[in-house]
Amino acid sequence: MKHLFLALTSVLFLHIAYANDAAPLADDPVTEQRLITISEEMRCLVCQNESLAGSRSDLANDLRREIRTLIKEGKSDEQIRSFMVDRYGDFVLYRPPVKPITWLLWIGPFVILVIGIAFLFSYLRRRNTLASTKTLSPEDNQKIDALLNTLGKNDRNDSNV
Template sequence: MFWQILQSLVLVLGLICSGSMVLAKDAVPLADDPLIEQRLIVISEEMRCLVCQNESLAGSRSDLANDLRREIRNLIKEGKTDDQIRSFMVERYGDFVLYRPPVKPITWFLWIGPFVILLAGIIGLIVYLRRRNQNVPSTRLSEADNRRIDALLKDAKSSSIENTYD
């Protein structure tokens, strides 16, 4: 009885494992020429995946990234230069596809924006601290309070000197 259950369990696990292999995607074919593949990697490292947005086109495994790499591979096979391929991608998807978009009026905010936000944060912090300091009332100590503080400081100083010699 135990052996029949064990055999059934092994059979079910085997079917589950073989079923997942059937659903696995095929590997994306590489170019026949390693030079084309090397050029593809260099170009796609400079471009952003439009789906992932924080990955390069070379590192992304999304379907769109696979399609774009295939398109770049075809353009390389057609004899296009790297600059022509980049221009094609920018015409089609805009400057956002490049990790380093060119500096021009439409992309100024991309280049200057982080510094503007940092400067605004610093100014906001300074304004907040000044307002907070103005709201704190300043109090004057009386002469008796000053004498008491001096006495406490002398006691603390003398006790620390005694502790160093002990």
């Protein structure tokens, strides 16, 4: 058992000794920083709720590679953004510009919220008007009083035991 433990720990230490540091994604750290800054402002088209910088999908890797190529070609950040918007539409941006074609993206959630609140109030009002308030007859009141008196007597008898 000791020999097995020694063999496993030596293999583990050898593996750790040969482990390499992660290779940088770009040769130039400035290029990599620009890539991260630009890709954090863009949405992954596959994940849709994750930034391009944080996504690990194949499409996100391809788009980051494309952005890295554009940076190396000397394109400005704005030129890269406009290239991505021309190719994939305003949806690729986390903060698309407010224009008639993107009004639904900007106003849609608020419209859905207002419709939901209006539906809720309408439902609650309708439910309250449909709920009937029934008044009890004198006979029903007498029956209830009799039942309560009977229950009260039973409770007193139980507490005496």
